[in-house]
Amino acid sequence: MVTPRRLARSFPSASLRSDGGSELLSFAVAAAVVGALTGLAAASFRLLLTWLSDRRTGMAGWTHHHWWAAPLFVVGCSAATAVAAWLVRRVEPHAEGSGIPRVEAVVEGRTEPGRFRILPVKYAGGLLSIGAGLALGREGPSVQMGGNIAVIVAKLTRHRDTHLRLLVAGGAAAGLATAFNAPIAGGVFVLEELVKRFDPKATIATLIASAAGFASAHLLNPDGTEFHVTHLPDPQxxxxxxxxxxxxxxxxxxxxxxxxxxxxxxxxxxxxxxxxxxxxxxxxxxxxxxxxxxxxxxxxxxxxxxxxxxxxxxxxxxxxxxxxxxxxxxxxxxxxxxxxxxxxxxxxxxxxxxxxxxxxxxxxxxxxxxxxxxxxxxxxxxxxxxxxxxxxxxxxxxxxxxxxxxxxxxxxxxxxxxxxxxxxxxxxxxxxxxxxxxxxxxxxxxxx
Missing domain, CATH: 1.10.3080.10 (Clc chloride channel)
Structure with a gap:
């Protein structure tokens, strides 16, 4: 269990004041880079999933007129899911499931950031499993991809461990913001669920990364709100x-x-x-x-x-x-x-x-x-x-x-x-x- 004292060590509020102006600027730039790269990765992931979903639906309808293709369709879904499971089991176990729990553990300092290959395994495995029709969402992979991108950027730019965990939180926010076209919710979710406190520097990382991710994602996916509703009267x-x-x-x-x-x-x-x-x-x-x-x-x-x-x-x-x-x-x-x-x-x-x-x-x-x-x-x-x-x-x-x-x-x-x-x-x-x-x-x- 993460205690308030442990969280205080992980995200010391005084660190914002102790950082010099140049260090804070470097941190903000890194958060923006993490967000932008996450936005591009998550947006392309979303576009490919949409394409796979359309192809799956079209092929399912095509089998109604070509009965012999039905077994091949089922075998294809089975093989895609099996390959996704193999990638997790044999190549990168940390890419299993949603990915948000893994990111939360990294942000809290309860586990190591993990290897760079989480990103490609999560990307390919998510396309295979969700594309095969499993009832899974794109937001979890998008969040973990953002967190892994943050690890890569933090290590390449040689940011210290505290900054690395904050950048991981920012990458997670950018991933969720891009997955659902919800930049505010992306930042709020990370602060409420992953960081579990509105620390000033964590807020900077999540807001900058989320905004940058949302902006870069619109280069590939310029859609507006995720869902459309009719006019609803005021509640009584x-x-x-x-x-x-x-x-x-x-x-x-x-x-x-x-x-x-x-x-x-x-x-x-x-x-x-x-x-x-x-x-x-x-x-x-x-x-x-x-x-x-x-x-x-x-x-x-x-x-x-x-x-x-x-x-x-x-x-x-x-x-x-x-x-x-x-x-x-x-x-x-x-x-x-x-x-x-x-x-x-x-x-x-x-x-x-x-x-x-x-x-x-x-x-x-x-x-x-x-x-x-x-x-x-x-x-x-x-x-x-x-x-x-x-x-x-x-x-x-x-x-x-x-x-x-x-x-x-x-x-x-x-x-x-x-x-x-x-x-x-x-x-x-x-x-x-x-x-x-x-x-x-x-x-x-x-x-x-």
């Missing part, structure tokens, strides 16, 4: 009951999702089957699902966008929620590169949409389903990650709307309270502890 106090109920549902669901993820990882860690075999089987299952319903696999941005439109049949919405819940847990247990953010957004929006459809049936004055979908996005994230400020900022920034800030704040507060009352820990804290344990185990094996 009479709707508080539905908001509170959504907060309770998201609190329970988010905490339960954490339990499911960690149980699946424990099963995977205790399995005697090689990671490549597990990955191949999971990839084959996802490939079969992609043949039947190509829009239900992958990161799920299309599902989140559909939910934010506020339409759909209740049974279908519940079905998507249940399917993506299981698919998200199983996909993460493949231990290939891929994040948790995007799958969480799918679950949160669909839980909110389901409640909105029920509410509208019984109460004409209830919030619009689209409004509850947006609030559910932030509340589910808050319950799982235990980062309410990031959840609120992320939902507002990704949709470009601030109308629902008051009810979103209330739902997140309730979701966070219930998750803590259930004695659950934030998912990234759980995964960071696992990453540190695994890193120490690998170091022990490597010693003579």
């Amino acid at each position: 106090l009479s709707q508080s009951g539905w908001i509170a109920l959504l907060g309770l549902l998201c609190g329970f669901a988010g905490a339960s999702y954490n339990i499911g993820i960690m149980r699946a990882l424990r099963i995977a860690d205790g399995s005697r089957w090689p990671a490549e075999v597990r990955g191949a089987l999971i990839g084959a299952g996802v490939g079969i699902l992609a043949l039947l319903a190509p829009t239900l696999v992958g990161g799920g941005d299309n599902l989140t966008q559909d939910a934010l439109l506020g339409t759909g049949a209740l049974a279908a919405v519940i079905g998507v929620f249940a399917l993506r819940w299981v698919l998200g847990v199983v996909s993460y247990a493949a231990c290939t590169p891929g994040g948790l953010f995007a799958p969480m957004l799918v679950l949160g929006t669909h839980l909110g949409l389901a409640l909105g459809l029920v509410a509208r049936h019984f109460d004409s004055g209830a919030p619009q389903p689209a409004a509850l979908a947006l609030i559910g996005m932030a509340a589910f994230f808050t319950a799982s990650v235990h980062a309410p400020v990031t959840g609120i900022v992320l939902a507002s920034e990704m949709t470009g709307t601030t109308t629902l800030l008051p009810p979103t704040l209330g739902a997140c507060a309730i979701a966070m309270t219930l998750a803590m009352a259930m004695r659950t820990t934030g998912i990234y804290d759980l995964l960071t502890a696992r990453a540190v344990k695994g890193a120490h185990a690998n170091e022990g094996i490597a010693q003579p």
